Amino acid sequence: MSGSCQISLCLIARNEEHCLSGCLASASQLVDEIILVDTGSADKTMTIAAEYGARIFPFEWADDFAAARNYAISQAHGKWILVLDADERLTLVTRPELLDFIAANPAEGYYFNITSFIDLNGQITRDQVVRLFKNNSCYRFTGAIHEQVVGSILSKEPPGRLLVSPFTIEHYGYLPSELAAKCKFRRNTDLLVKALLNSPQDAFLHYSLAIEYLQNRDFDQAGESLEKVLPLLTGTEGYLPQLLGALLLVKLSQPHNQQAEHLFKNAIHVLPDNGDFYCLFGMWLMQRARYEEAIAILEPALKKSRELTAGSSLTAMLGDACYLAGRQRCSIHYFLTAITETPQEIYSRIRLFMIAAGENSSCIWEDIYDGLLPYPLTLAAPSQPVIQFALATACISLELLQCCKTKDPAKLTIACSLFLQLQPLAASMLPANKELVSLLMLSTEVLLLQGEFIVFCGNQAAQHSLEVGILHQLRLIAAVISQSVPANPVHFWEEVFIGEASHDRQPD
The missing domain is CATH 1.25.40.10 (Tetratricopeptide repeat domain)
Known part of the structure; x- marks a missing residue:
């Protein structure tokens, strides 16, 4: 072990050309040497490693991850061993920050926070694993798979001290494409x-x-x-x-x-x-x-x-539990709270419209409208255009309902302009939904024309008729939405x- 070598990065790899560069780039400025044990690559893994100055050691794979890890450790000269996988990246941390933390918090090893990305939508899971430890011949990995070094550190007399560090490693090996490929x-x-x-x-x-x-x-x-x-x-x-x-x-x-x-x-x-x-x-x-x-x-x-x-998932789940328990107001409260927590959250909006569609009273819609007012739905390109279109149409209908109540022509103009924005969105519908989309478009156009007439003429009887028509329209929207979500919220959860x-x- 060289006194001038502080940190050795040790990793094992096979056919990792698609991700190895990102891993090495994230850690190369922190370490004094890179040890890569290759277990049989047939791609450019070793070439990429050489470009980062790695010392490369071939190793015959024997169905034992611990054996490969320990062979890599045995080649290291550093005082400290940093362990990464090729499909991981160390998040931003400088060498002085790392060394200062070690000096201020003496221990035999340190847990790093592991953030594993599960899908391309940002779904993650978290864990803590010892990834930095002293280069001690007694400290070795055990386990043919999901290998651990903690046991050997704790088995020392007296047991080695382990601390949690503030440093994070991002792991991409659980993305579906990675799982399938390997x-x-x-x-x-x-x-x-x-x-x-x-x-x-x-x-x-x-x-x-x-x-x-x-x-x-x-x-x-x-x-x-x-x-x-x-x-x-x-x-x-x-x-x-x-x-x-x-x-x-x-x-x-x-x-x-x-x-x-x-x-x-x-x-x-x-x-x-x-x-x-x-x-x-x-x-x-x-x-x-x-x-x-x-x-x-x-x-x-x-x-x-x-x-x-x-995030807002638990709050939305509580909304469903309250609805199923017959506590409608409480249910609306939780769904609106979920939207305040995640303004573009779609599920709670869907549930609000579905709940209110079964009510004859426009008061429920007004409560929902007032609650959603600070959190408008962006008419961006959606992953589920039917739902997005139906929700946007519902929002416009609610806007129209308010126009009737307040006789506000400015708001009516806004509602009309929003409706025009739905035209390209409607065009993106699946062919099987064209008839329903056309029906929604036609009925909403009629409501908007009626609304414009009533706002300017102030006819109370016509206003009441329009409000009834809007409630029917919202039920139609709910019928469209119901085709795209589980009928039973318990099944959804x-x-x-x-x-x-x-x-x-x-x-x-």
């Missing part, structure tokens, strides 16, 4: 099954296999693996929150399982600050039409940390949560 599910499950033959009592291996099945939406297999983990736990495992969350997700996928309630309650008892457990229990209660109980469980989760329902199974990943 056949990670088949690779990982094969390695885990093989490892379990040698270590059948290894709780972490069973847990890791369960996560692989969960990612692949094989809930029965995931449940079997998780059941094998439970008797092996000591209660001190760092992955306990993820394990319990995975088990609760499995229970949600088995709606006929009536014996799971104690598991949800126990999970909350063990980790009372984990907001995700409250959300999962609330979902389980909604599956069983126990809506008031669901509300009582979901509301405390608003003040707890959570990942499954980040089931898919949200069960779909999140593919987000509960581990960096590998």
Whole structure:
């Protein structure tokens, strides 16, 4: 180990030409040397590594990630080892910042925050993994897959100190394109099954296999693996929150399982600050039409940390729970709150219009209109043009309703101009929806013409007739929207949560 070499970047790679440059560029200014262990690349991986001055070592792959990691470490000269994967990038941090943090917070190793991107819409999951540690011959990775260095550091006498750092690594290996290209599910499950033959009592291996099945939406297999983990736990495992969350997700996928309630309650008892457990229990209660109980469980989760329902999702879910419980005003409150939290949030707007479409009173629409007024819907190119068009038409109809109430010709002019903006949006509709779109366009044109006449003539009877017509129009809009969203909101949230199974990943 050289005294002049402070930090060695160690990574293993195979056929990573599409992402390696981004990884090395993010860390090259922080480190004194780059060690790349290549396990059989047939592309330009080694050429790219050489361009960054890496020392390259070939290594025969033997279905063992820890072995490859440890070989890379054995070649390092630095006082500190920084570990990255080719599909990761270290976020902005300077070398002085890193070294100053180490000097001010002495330890044997440091956890980095891992942000894994799940899809191109910004869906992420977070974790903390030790990625920087002292170059000590006793510190080595274990595990053929999902390899860990923590155990060897903690097994030191006295145990090595580990601290959480403020530094973040972005991980792109769980994007669908990456998973498909590398056949990670088949690779990982094969390695885990093989490892379990040698270590059948290894709780972490069973847990890791369960996560692989969960990612692949094989809930029965995931449940079997998780059941094998439970008797092996000591209660001190760092992955306990993820394990319990995975088990609760499995229970949600088995709606006929009536014996799971104690598991949800126990999970909350063990980790009372984990907001995700409250959300999962609330979902389980909604599956069983126990809506008031669901509300009582979901509301405390608003003040707890959570990942499954980040942003406005929990607030919108509470809106549905209140609606199903018959608490309409409370439901509207939560949906409007969700929109204040995420102004362009579509689902809550849809639910508001769907709820109000069943009401004869224009007061409900006025409440919704007043609540949405500070958060106008942008008529941008939508991913679901039918929904966007219907919502925009509804907003214009609501504007018209206000024009009738206030006799405000200026607002009517605005409504007409907005309606004109819908023409190109309507043209983007799917062919199967052309008839409905034409009907909406025609009826909205009629309403606008009627509205213009009534605003200027002030006929009270005609005004009432127009208000009735607007309510009919809004119900027609709701009918269009209903074709694009689940009729049962519980089914919608089931898919949200069960779909999140593919987000509960581990960096590998």
